[in-house]
């Protein structure tokens with residue numbers, strides 16, 4: 001039996017977990033317990049903080065010199081008494097303690113169940129991309145890399161695909177977050193945008209980071225999604241992953257009718273984009289996970305309704321999870337479209 005501790009976006013994380021074809025799934029709060037034949041893929045999940053295996057405490061020998069990390073004080077005291085361990089640390093379920101991660105052992109304990117932590121989220125890759133990039137900007141939006149990783153996995157959808165030499169495409173590449181995450185994870189990447197100068201400025205930084213995979217392709221080209229996809233290298237794309245256009249800027253002063261106009265502008269662009277995707281790759285033939293803007297101050301759901309109607313009419317199977325991702329103080333959240 002295996003377990004994962006989910007991060008913040010539980011609904012999306014649960015969808016992601018389905019990639020592993022879990023059986024006997026039981027979810028208690030933020031923790032999921034399950035069986036799977038795809039244990040190797042646990043380390044590829046993004047919507048989790050830590051993961052591991054259930055163990056029988058009696059079959060486990062504690063080295064008293066190793067520091068124990070656990071969520072449960074009673075369990076820590078019990079192990080201390082039984083095995084004579086010198087130190088332990090109590091760690092929040094969703095926290096990671098660097099000392100324990102690097103040289104200790106972490107065992108979670110729930111209702112007598114012992115869960116040995118085998119791995120943690122790829123925090124080093126995420127913070128490198130989020131904080132060390134040469135240029136980034138809040139005015140056009142920028143996806144956190146952990147969420148981008150989750151979107152890549154939601155786009156990939158089937159665990160069979162993890163083993164292939166995957167190619168990820170972001171048609172609204174912006175500063176290049178999707179590309180840097182995809183490349184850091186060992187995937188080939190293609191990015192396009194009407195303006196590729198921002199991502200190009202980040203290439204020098206990218207080539208100097210420890211997370212670069214130089215043996216993977218990183219292709220950029222200029223493209224307006226209103227135009228047909230034509231490049232032959234796009235035929236190698238396995239998954240389209242993108243944070244799309246967020247529409248004209250909004251502020252606290254934006255009026256209701258302006259929000260409707262924004263949604264209309266975004267809708268027109270997304271309709272053309274989806275028409276062009278289906279024209280090039282065919283319906284139900286390409287994996288995709290893309291965000292669309294959700295205006296938190298608007299009382300109209302017009303964009304989601306019209307967009308869903310349009311994609312359905314194209315004959316493409318898809319779903320829109322309920323989750324609205326947004327950061328504090330942001331007026332524009334993101335919702336997700338995932339092709340089935």
Ligand SMILES: C[S@@+](CC[C@H](N)C(=O)[O-])C[C@H]1O[C@@H](n2cnc3c(N)ncnc32)[C@H](O)[C@@H]1O
Nearest residue numbers: 140141142143172174175176177194224225243
């Ligand atoms: C929200 S940003 C993407 C930011 C990106 N996710 C990142 O983390 O850096 C949206 C991008 O869409 C691009 N864009 C807007 N209209 C476009 C169009 N018609 N065709 C292609 N790209 C477009 C903008 O130039 C901008 O870079």
